[in-house]
Amino acid sequence: xxxTGLQIFKLLPNTNCRECGFQTCLAFAMKLAxxxxxxxxxxxxxxxxxxxxxAAAAPPIRLVKIGGGEREVAVGEELVLFRHExxxxxxxxxxxxxxxxxxxxxxxxxxxxxSSFSVERAGETLRLDLIAVKETAGDAARFxxxxxxxxxxxxxxxxxxxxxxxxxxxxIEAAAGSRPLLWGxxxxxxxxxxxxxxxxxxxxxxxxxxxxxxxxxAASAVEAGVHDLVxxxxxxxxxxxxxxxxxxxxxxLARSLPGAGFPLIMAAGGDGYDGAVAAAAxxxxxxxxxxxxxxxxxxxxxxxxxRQNIYTDPQKPLQVxxxxxxxxxxxxxxxxLVTTNFSLTYFMVSTEIEASxxxxxxxxxxxxxxxxxxxxxxxxxxxxxIARAVTDRDLEKSVPxxxxxxxxxxxxxxxxxxxxxxxxxxxVGPQESADIPSYMKDVWAKAAS
Amino acid sequence: MTAPSFRASGRIRTVRIGGTPxxxxxxxxxxxxxxxxxxxxxxxxxxxxxxxxxxxxxxxxTPVDWxxxxxEPYAGVFDDPVAWARFAVERGARLLCLDLRGAAADKGNRSxxxxxxxxxxxxxxxxxxxIVKGPGPGERQNEVLTACAExxxxxxxxxxxxxxxxxxxxxxAGVAFxxxxxxxxxxDVNLCKQLNILMTDxxxxxxxxxIDPLTGGLGYGLEYTYSxxxxxxxxxxxxxxxxxxxxxxxxxxxxxxxKEVKVPEEREPSWGDRARRGVLWEIxxxxxxxxxxxxxxVMRHPAAIAAxxxxxxxxxxxxxxxxxxxxxxxx
Numbered sequence: 135x136x137x138t139g140l141q142i143f144k145l146l147p148n149t150n151c152r153e154c155g156f157q158t159c160l161a162f163a164m165k166l167a168x169x170x171x172x173x174x175x176x177x178x179x180x181x182x183x184x185x186x187x188x189a190a191a192a193p194p195i196r197l198v199k200i201g202g203g204e205r206e207v208a209v210g211e212e213l214v215l216f217r218h219e220x221x222x223x224x225x226x227x228x229x230x231x232x233x234x235x236x237x238x239x240x241x242x243x244x245x246x247x248x249s250s251f252s253v254e255r256a257g258e259t260l261r262l263d264l265i266a267v268k269e270t271a272g273d274a275a276r277f278x279x280x281x282x283x284x285x286x287x288x289x290x291x292x293x294x295x296x297x298x299x300x301x302x303x304x305x306i307e308a309a310a311g312s313r314p315l316l317w318g319x320x321x322x323x324x325x326x327x328x329x330x331x332x333x334x335x336x337x338x339x340x341x342x343x344x345x346x347x348x349x350x351x352a353a354s355a356v357e358a359g360v361h362d363l364v365x366x367x368x369x370x371x372x373x374x375x376x377x378x379x380x381x382x383x384x385x386x387l388a389r390s391l392p393g394a395g396f397p398l399i400m401a402a403g404g405d406g407y408d409g410a411v412a413a414a415a416x417x418x419x420x421x422x423x424x425x426x427x428x429x430x431x432x433x434x435x436x437x438x439x440x441r442q443n444i445y446t447d448p449q450k451p452l453q454v455x456x457x458x459x460x461x462x463x464x465x466x467x468x469x470x471l472v473t474t475n476f477s478l479t480y481f482m483v484s485t486e487i488e489a490s491x492x493x494x495x496x497x498x499x500x501x502x503x504x505x506x507x508x509x510x511x512x513x514x515x516x517x518x519x520i521a522r523a524v525t526d527r528d529l530e531k532s533v534p535x536x537x538x539x540x541x542x543x544x545x546x547x548x549x550x551x552x553x554x555x556x557x558x559x560x561x562v563g564p565q566e567s568a569d570i571p572s573y574m575k576d577v578w579a580k581a582a583s
Numbered sequence: 584m585t586a587p588s589f590r591a592s593g594r595i596r597t598v599r600i601g602g603t604p605x606x607x608x609x610x611x612x613x614x615x616x617x618x619x620x621x622x623x624x625x626x627x628x629x630x631x632x633x634x635x636x637x638x639x640x641x642x643x644x645t646p647v648d649w650x651x652x653x654x655e656p657y658a659g660v661f662d663d664p665v666a667w668a669r670f671a672v673e674r675g676a677r678l679l680c681l682d683l684r685g686a687a688a689d690k691g692n693r694s695x696x697x698x699x700x701x702x703x704x705x706x707x708x709x710x711x712x713x714i715v716k717g718p719g720p721g722e723r724q725n726e727v728l729t730a731c732a733e734x735x736x737x738x739x740x741x742x743x744x745x746x747x748x749x750x751x752x753x754x755x756a757g758v759a760f761x762x763x764x765x766x767x768x769x770x771d772v773n774l775c776k777q778l779n780i781l782m783t784d785x786x787x788x789x790x791x792x793x794i795d796p797l798t799g800g801l802g803y804g805l806e807y808t809y810s811x812x813x814x815x816x817x818x819x820x821x822x823x824x825x826x827x828x829x830x831x832x833x834x835x836x837x838x839x840x841x842k843e844v845k846v847p848e849e850r851e852p853s854w855g856d857r858a859r860r861g862v863l864w865e866i867x868x869x870x871x872x873x874x875x876x877x878x879x880x881v882m883r884h885p886a887a888i889a890a891x892x893x894x895x896x897x898x899x900x901x902x903x904x905x906x907x908x909x910x911x912x913x914x
Contacts, residue, residue, distance in 0.1 A: 218814055251853050253854075371901070373900045374901070384588075385587070407859075411890055411891075414866070415870055415898075418809075418870075418874045431853060432854070434855065436801060436864050436866075436867045448806070478803065568845075
């Protein structure tokens with residue numbers, strides 16, 4: 135919680151020694167409260183003062199790192215309840231789970247499938263982040279073998295899911311040096327699990343029933359010297375999860391409950407679509423880590439696309455720079471398409487042009503970031519504006535075939551545009567960007583031949 | 584320590600869709616949405632008396648543009664909207680959305696009389712309330728929806744959609760024949776509020792307006808819709824009366840037009856099974872918008888609808904089961 139000047143003043147020696155450069159300790163305290171100076175300026179500050187002020191300066195949700203190297207996962211450090219207030223910073227890490235009951239081939243297949251999934255989408259590589267290995271039989275050797283197999287099959291950080299301290303120890307040893315997340319400490323094993331996390335310096339999930347108990351357990355882990363924690367306010371239905379995650383996020387941001395300031399983890403279980411439904415809810419509402427208990431390849435693209443959407447920074451402008459964008463190895467004979475500078479329009483059109491596998495040039499008009507129809511209605515995307523862009527950018531030279539493809543939604547511009555661009559042939563493209571590949575194959579190919 | 588809680592100073596209006604015999608209609612049961620004094624599903628600190636509702640989309644004519652995954656479950660009824668409506672109700676639909684796509688000039692150019700006639704046949708075949716969606720803002724839509732409004736007097740339809748440039752005719756039809764109307768604005772809090780003000784200025788009752796914030800499908804603008812809904816809802820619960828209307832989201836139409844639901848597994852092996860990927864695309868769009876406050880979700884695939892109904896059950900758990908309205912059966 136943010137401390138007031140008076141609260142800070144009480145932590146200072148009150149000697150008015152002026153060594154900090156201020157006349158009185160109170161004046162210094164006021165500057166500290168306003169974060170205009172650092173406590174380091176006071177040579178006589180007690181350890182208690184340093185600890186309390188340090189805690190007040192820390193982010194409300196701790197940054198927790200799992201694994202290491204290129205695929206290290208970092209979660210936490212969120213600052214808001216709603217993405218439009220600022221943005222959500224650290225994308226929900228998505229884990230695919232295997233367990234030690236699975237046949238070795240099945241385990242390997244699932245780990246490989248999950249860890250190799252990689253799709254380029256709107257400037258981001260969508261990938262899964264973690265592999266969770268779950269212990270089911272209380273057999274340490276068996277669990278260690280599963281952990282070893284998962285570790286050998288991929289470079290993703292691991293989550294070790296077990297309540298049995300013996301199994302957890304065997305798992306950590308099998309994952310030696312890779313900083314796995316232990317899941318974890320709860321009713322009955324808390325002391326031992328916390329000791330293990332401390333001994334091996336690995337992050338730990340603490341699981342309690344409900345918000346208060348979970349936070350209490352986290353606070354006791356911190357007291358025992360384990361600071362890298364992730365919270366799981368236990369199982370319950372979707373309604374209970376939404377309530378507990380919301381309350382924990384609020385407590386963390388308000389610093390109103392000791393032990394609440396850590397990232398949240400959830401297991402998304404159930405058959406059919408249920409697991410994915412739970413995961414989608416978690417991505418929207420405050421889960422920093424989602425473990426897919428029954429992962430299947432068809433779930434990955436929808437869920438990772440949702441994560442991309444929710445974690446897109448709403449502060450970033452929604453426009454792309456006007457100009458001519460080459461897509462693929464575009465040359466003089468390549469088709470020229472035109473659309474507006476709304477970033478989503480650009481993304482959809484450029485993606486479909488790429489899918490058509492015909493190198494093209496895409497002319498982006500400054501339409502104040504509006505989509506095609508909205509811009510047309512507002513007079514920001516008309517024949518005159520398009521013609522001026524073509525002329526200003528000297529496209530007569532770089533597009534010697536003098537054909538320009540306009541969006542199907544503004545087909546009505548074609549006559550006007552031909553009048554304003556003498557010598558040019560205006561072609562009317564499809565309305566929906568999804569139809570660009572077939573348009574290129576059928577209409578453009580014929581026109582160009 | 585007590586958690587910082589959210590205190591609403593406003594309540595979302597309750598909108599009723601469907602006219603029972605008591606209203607001069609013939610619906611077996613009306614559907615009510617809205618009524619919240621809390622954020623979506625935050626029943627631990629406020630009221631959410633009514634369950635969000637899924638409306639099954641019923642195209643008025645064979646939807647030739649629907650992809651394979653969507654055609655398969657409707658194989659037996661694909662060319663017959665009335666059979667389609669019965670099929671949906673047999674599977675638990677409580678609300679249908681008749682999409683008058685065929686009235687568009689380039690999609691069949693059906694006359695207003697034909698559309699109204701189809702609506703009459705649908706009303707005769709099923710007892711659930713109806714949303715009637717026009718072919719898009721403009722003269723044709725005004726004509727078609729006015730004819731439907733008149734043909735269904737007393738049935739309390741939800742007519743979609745009024746937009747800023749074309750709202751007067753729909754408002755007039757709504758007032759004259761007792762229907763609710765959706766107010767569609769392009770992902771913007773102020774435009775949304777402005778259209779609600781314009782409509783109520785014409786003495787259209789605010790509890791007959793449902794906000795259509797314009798739905799972006801998953802991967803194609805979903806985040807804009809999601810955040811504008813959260814902002815509208817926060818402002819509404821903060822007391823802004825001109826934003827205190829429930830939301831409708833056209834989830835199915837936006838989800839099923841994207842490439843990611845159509846690409847076969849053979850072409851992108853790592854994307855996994857096409858059919859289930861497509862169904863999950865629709866589910867994911869719906870589930871996220873539910874968390875942003877959606878009250879009516881217009882959807883397409885039966886498996887997606889079933890999964891979303893189940894998701895709603897889970898989110899509404901722990902309180903009295905809600906019925907939309909007490910049943911008033913005919914005869």
